[in-house]
Each structure stands twice: as structure tokens, then as C-alpha cells.
Amino acid sequence: xxxxxxxxxxxxxxxxxxxxxxxxxxxxxxxxxxxxxxxxxxxxxxxxxxxxxxxxxxxxxxxxxxxxxxxxxxxxxxxxxxxxxxxxxxxxxxxxxxxxxxxxxxxxxxxxxxxxxxxxxxxxxxxxxxxxxxxxxxxxxxxxxxxxxxxxxxxxxxxxxxxxxxxxxxxxxxxxxxxxxxxxxxxxxxxxxxxxxxxxxxxxxxxxxxxxxxxxxxxxxxxxxxxxxxxxxxxxxxxxxxxxxxxxxxxxxxxxxxxxxxxxxxxxxxxxxxxxxxxxxxxxxxxxxxxxxxxxxxxxxxxxxxxxxxxxxxxxxxxxxxxxxxxxxxxxxxxxxxxxxxxxxxxxxxxxxxxxxxxxxxxxxxxxxxxxxxxxxxxxxxxxxxxxxxxxxxxxxxxxxxxxxxxxxxxxxxxxxxxxxxxxxxxxxxxxxxx
Numbered sequence: 001x002x003x004x005x006x007x008x009x010x011x012x013x014x015x016x017x018x019x020x021x022x023x024x025x026x027x028x029x030x031x032x033x034x035x036x037x038x039x040x041x042x043x044x045x046x047x048x049x050x051x052x053x054x055x056x057x058x059x060x061x062x063x064x065x066x067x068x069x070x071x072x073x074x075x076x077x078x079x080x081x082x083x084x085x086x087x088x089x090x091x092x093x094x095x096x097x098x099x100x101x102x103x104x105x106x107x108x109x110x111x112x113x114x115x116x117x118x119x120x121x122x123x124x125x126x127x128x129x130x131x132x133x134x135x136x137x138x139x140x141x142x143x144x145x146x147x148x149x150x151x152x153x154x155x156x157x158x159x160x161x162x163x164x165x166x167x168x169x170x171x172x173x174x175x176x177x178x179x180x181x182x183x184x185x186x187x188x189x190x191x192x193x194x195x196x197x198x199x200x201x202x203x204x205x206x207x208x209x210x211x212x213x214x215x216x217x218x219x220x221x222x223x224x225x226x227x228x229x230x231x232x233x234x235x236x237x238x239x240x241x242x243x244x245x246x247x248x249x250x251x252x253x254x255x256x257x258x259x260x261x262x263x264x265x266x267x268x269x270x271x272x273x274x275x276x277x278x279x280x281x282x283x284x285x286x287x288x289x290x291x292x293x294x295x296x297x298x299x300x301x302x303x304x305x306x307x308x309x310x311x312x313x314x315x316x317x318x319x320x321x322x323x324x325x326x327x328x329x330x331x332x333x334x335x336x337x338x339x340x341x342x343x344x345x346x347x348x349x350x351x352x353x354x355x356x357x358x359x360x361x362x363x364x365x366x367x368x369x370x371x372x373x374x375x376x377x378x379x380x381x382x383x384x385x386x387x388x389x390x391x392x393x394x395x396x397x398x399x400x401x402x403x404x405x406x407x408x409x410x411x412x413x414x415x416x417x418x419x420x421x422x423x424x425x426x427x428x429x430x431x432x433x434x435x
Contacts, residue, residue, distance in 0.1 A: 001382075001385060001433075005389065006430055006433055009385065009388055009389065009426060009430050010426075010427065010430045010431075012388070012392070012393070012394065012423075012426065013394055013423045013424070013426035013427040013430065014427060016393075016394050016418050016420075016423035016426075017050075017065070017420070017423050017424060017427070019418065020418065020420045020423070021065060022038070024038055024072040024073075024096075025038055025043055025065075025068055025069035025072045025073060026038075026042075026043055026046055026065065026069055026420050027420060028042040028043075028416075028419065028420050028421075029396065029416035029417075029418060029419050029420065030416065030417065030418040033416040033417065033418070034413065034416060035416060035419075037095065037096060037097045037100075038072075038073070038076075038093075038095070038096040039094065039095050039096075040073055040076075040092045040093045040094050040095075040132060040135035040138070040139070041094065041132050041134055041135050041138060041200055042419075042420055042421050043069045043073060043420070044069075044073075044135065044138035044139060044141070044142040045138065045200075045359060045363070045421045045424075046069070046359075046420045046421045046423075046424040047065075047066040047069050047070070047142045047146070047424075048138075048141070048142055048145060049359070049362065049363075049421065049424035049425045049427065049428040050062040050065060050066050050424050050427070050428075051063075051066060051142075051145050051146060051149055052366065052428040052431070053424070053427045053428045053431045054066075054149060055149060056428075056431040056432065057431055062427075063146075063149065063150055066142070066146050067146065067150070067152065067155060070139070070142065070143055070146060070155070070159070071155070071158075071159070073092060073093065073139065074139075074159050074162040076092075076093040076096055076128065077090065077091070077092055077093070077162055077165060077166070078090060078091040078092070078093070078130055078169075082120070083187040083189060083190050084120035084190055084191065084192040085119075085120045085122070085128055085129050085130055085131075085192070085194070086129060086130035086131040086187075086194060086198075087128065087130045088130065088169060088173045089165060089168070089169065089172075089173075090136065090165035090166050090167075090168050090169030090170075090172075090173070091130050091135070091136055091166075091169050091173065092130075092132075092135040092136045092138075092139045092166065093128055093129070093130055093135065094129050094130050094131050094132035094135055094195075094198075095127070095128075095129040095131075096126070096127070096128055096129075097126070097127040098126045098127075099125075099126075101119070101121070101126075101127035104118070104119040104127060104193070105118050105119050105120075105121045105127055106118060107119075107193065109192075109193075112193075114186070114190050114191065114192075114193065115186055115193055115194055115195070115196045116193055117191070117192055117193040118192060118193055119192055119193045119194060120192040120193075120194075129194060129195075131184075131194045131195040131198045131202075132195075132198050132199075132202070133174070133182060133183065133184035133198045133199055133220075133222065133225050134199055134200060134222070134224070134225045134228055136166050136169050136170060136174070137166075137170065137174075137182065137225060137228035137229040137231075137232045138228055139162075139166055140163065140166050140167065140232035140235075140236060141228055141231050141232045141235065141300065143156075143159065143163065144232070144235040144236060144239060145235075147239070148235075156239075163236065167236065167251070170182060170229060170232075171254075174229070176219045177219050177282060179221070179261075179280075179284065180257060180258060180261045181221035181226055181258070181261065181262075181265075181280060182221060182225050182226060182229045183219035183220055183221040183225075183280075183282075184198040184199075184218075184219055184220055185218035185219040185220070185282075186198075186218065196215075197220075198220075199220070199222035199224065199225060199279070199293075200224070200293070200360075201291070201293065201338065201352040203351045203352050205345070205350060205351060205352060205353055206338075206351070206352035206353060207220065207279070207287075208287070208289070208345055209285075209287060210287070210288050210289045210343060210344060210345070216279070216281045216282075216285075216287060217281045217282040217283055217285070218281075218282050219281075219282050220279050220280070220281060220282070221279055221280045222278065222279045222293070223266055223276050223277060223278050223279060223291075223293055223294060223296075223297065224293045224294075224296035224297065224300070226258060226262050226266070226311055227296055227297040227299075227300040227310060227311045227312075228296075228300050229258060230255050230258050230259055230262070230300070230310070230311035231300040231301065231302055231310065231311070233251045233252070233254050233255035233258065234251075234252070234255045234302050234309065235302055236251055237249075237251035237252040237255065238302075258311065259311050259313075262311050262312070263311075263312065263313045263316070265277075265280060265284065265286075266280070266286075267312075267313075267316055268286065268288065272319065273319060273322075273323065274316050274319035274320055274323060275288075275290050275294065275320075275323050276294045276297065276312075276320065278290075278291040278293055278294070289339060289340060289343045289345065290323065290328070290329060290339070290340035290342070290343070291338060291339055291340070292324070292329060292336045292337060292338050292339075292357075292360050292361070292364060293338075293360070294320060294323070294324060295324050295336065295360070295363060295364030295367050295368075296360075296363055296364075296367070297310055297311060297312050297320070297367070298310060298312070298317070298320070298321075298364070298367025298368060298370055298371060299363040299364065299366050299367035299370070300367075301367070301370040301371070308370050308371055308372075310370075317371055321368060321371070321373055321376065324336065324364060324368075325376060325379075325380075327341075328340040328341045328342045329341075330380070330383075331356065331383065331400050332379070332383050333383060333386050333387075333400070334356050334383055334384070334386065334387045334398075334400040334404065335356040335357075335358065335360075335361035335380070335383050335384045335387055335400075336356065336360065336361045336364050336380065337354050337355070337356055337400075338352050338353065338354060338355055338356065338357060338360065339352070339353045339354045341354065348399040348400060348401040348405060349399035349401070349405050349406075349407055349408070350399075351397070351407070351409070354399070355397045355398065355399050355407060356387065356397065356398055356399070356400055357396070357397045357422075358384055358387065358388065358394065358395065358397075358419075358421075358422040358425050358426070359419070359421035359422050359424070359425045361380060361383070361384045361425075362381070362384060362425030362426075362428060362429055363425070364380060365377045365378075365380040365381045365384070365429070366428070368380065369432075377432075378432075381429045381432065384425075384429060385429060385430075387400075387404065388426055390404050391404070393417050393418060394418055394419055394422035394423035394425075394426050395415055395416070395417055395418075395419065395422060396415040396416040396417075396419040396422060397415050398415060
């Protein structure tokens, strides 16, 4: 790739981030597109990619934007139990629409299953929805990563009550069945609509047993969420070691327990091969299809005095690398599929069952780099840059089957053309390449 092409890609990503910046942080997609509002999960993954970009460019704009995102999302943190919106004390918001939410909140409610009904509107006529299991650990992880880069002690002091509330949420509400994992469920008494699937792959199609047509039993504990939670526990344990030893020890103990359980229950060994369940259901049954979200386990890592640490035991890192780069997942001209092409549910132009999401692929590449697999990271990133170059925009998702395919939903909707976490991922990838 020429320097001119790299410069053009950088400018495309930078212009998109500037376009999506908003008074409360950053919009998930273009203002006129389906997700032109604030999303917690999207904002934090965007922020993590912007922090990587900042570390490589030293451009203060990225750091300032991440601070803005963190500060304003902390203001939307849950304070009460409201089952109709999914709000709980300490929980970080999923989707915030102060207006223009009628397509979600104005639906007909009679005769529809609960999750398809009109979404809840608060008395102030704002739509605040908390149906994401990962926004809270991602908030904690992102805020700590921001502090590591900035040493902004004033912001940490300001947001300490939010940190405490988020940690309390993980302990008091995040594990609904007491099995030690962070999970979610769609509340059985809920009368308003919301999301049945509450991880980043949040479409109904994405949640399945490989060998059955039954919808998985709640609560669902997604693989990547355990990785985020572990990294958050470890990083804040390290932070509080100097000021609150009791809390630091408690967090370290939670991290150790979670890591032990994770390696016992999520790791699937086939001889010398390893894959990870993409979730556990309410009975501890593994959802076994191979998904790109396994790569988030390597992304959510912390630097320690003895090396790089994540929730996965060291013995499984290399086998997981090989699994992620297998032909059924990795497409050398495009990126990493969300679902293995060997799965019975595979569809390359579906929303989450075989499509390629740029931010997801970029996170996997960063995960490989975290553990020293620089050549592999570059292979994955070069594949992704080919896709960005083809589409000429930081697109939400796309398909690949004998060439690039445009995603189109059965209702006629297509992929968002400008997506924040895709734009931030583009910047993070290009920033690794000297001009």
C-alpha cells in the first residue's frame, strides 16, 4: 500500500470521527443512519481504539474525545431498578435517544412478544435503554486505559463514585444466577420491548445452539464479556493497591476466581486444537460455534511486571491464535468472519452469522499484537485495509463470498455507511504503519 493510499485512509477515518463527534461524546453511526445516537458499548470500543491511536500519534484530540465520552456516559449511569428499560444501579447505558425514538417507542404493543413491543420511555420523554451486559465492564476497562495513558488523576477523582457503582453492579447484578460469570437475561416480567441478545452480537440470530433449534436458556454469559470483566478487575486492583488495599485485594480475588472458572468452562480442547465457547447458557451448557468474539479475549489484556495477561491461561494462547486464523474464520482479503463457515448457521451476508465487522477484526489484530504475534496482526490488518479501500468508507459490516458483498437486511435496511468504532479502528490500524 502506497503512502498516498495510507494518507487517504487516515483522512477518511479522521473525518468520520470528527463528523460523528457530538456534545455528549460520539454517535455510533451517521446522524441520518439507524444508530445516529449515543451507544455505551460502541463508545467504549471506539475509545479503546482511539487510545491506541493516541499512543502512536500523540494527537491530543483523541485523548480529549475519550475524556468527553467517559465523562458524559458516566452521567447516564443507572441509579435505580427499572426492569422495563433494563436499568440497574451502577449499570452503564446501552442506547440513549433523547428524541427521535418513535420508531422504537411508538410500536404497536398488542399481540407481540415482549421483546418486540414498544421500548420504554422515561417520564422526561427520553429513551434510555440499558440492555447491554458489556457496557459496564467496558466503561471500567476504558476509564483505566485512559488513566494509564493520560495520568488524569482529576478525572479519576471525579468519577470514583461511578467506578465504585460500576464495580458494585458487576458484583450485585452482573451475575444473575450466581455461577461466577457476568451474564444477562430478558426480565420475565417486562412488558416493554428490548433486546433478547445483549452482547455486541445483539441480533436474535446470533444466539443459538449449534445442534438445536431451541433459543438458548437464560441467563447468557458471553465469552468476551468475561474477558472485559477480568481485565477491569485486574486493572482497578492495581490502581487501588496504593490507596485502598482492601478493595484491591477483593478485586484481585474476583479476577483470580473468574479466570479459573473461565478456563475450566469456556475452553474446548480437541487434541492439540483449542476453541472457546462463545457463551454459556443458564445451565452452564456451552454454545460451541466458533466466533470471532474469541479474539476479544486477547484484546482485553493488561501489561504486568511479568508480561501480558488476559483471562485465558498462557497454554491456550497459541492454540487460540491458530484457531482464529483458520480458513473458516480468517479471510485474507477482508478480515475475520463473525461465525465459522463450518457452522450450520453460517451466512456470509447475515448480520452476525458470518459477516465481517471491521471493528471486530481490528480488535482481534490488536489482541494478536498484545501477545507478540506482530506478523499475524499485520496480516489481519492488511486484509481489513483492503476492505476499507474497497468500500471507501468506515462501514458497519459487510459480507465476503467470492468477493465483497453488501449487507442487506430482509426489511431492506443495509449496513450503516459511517460507523464510529469502524472509523476508530481504521485510525488505529493505519497508525501502526509509518507514512
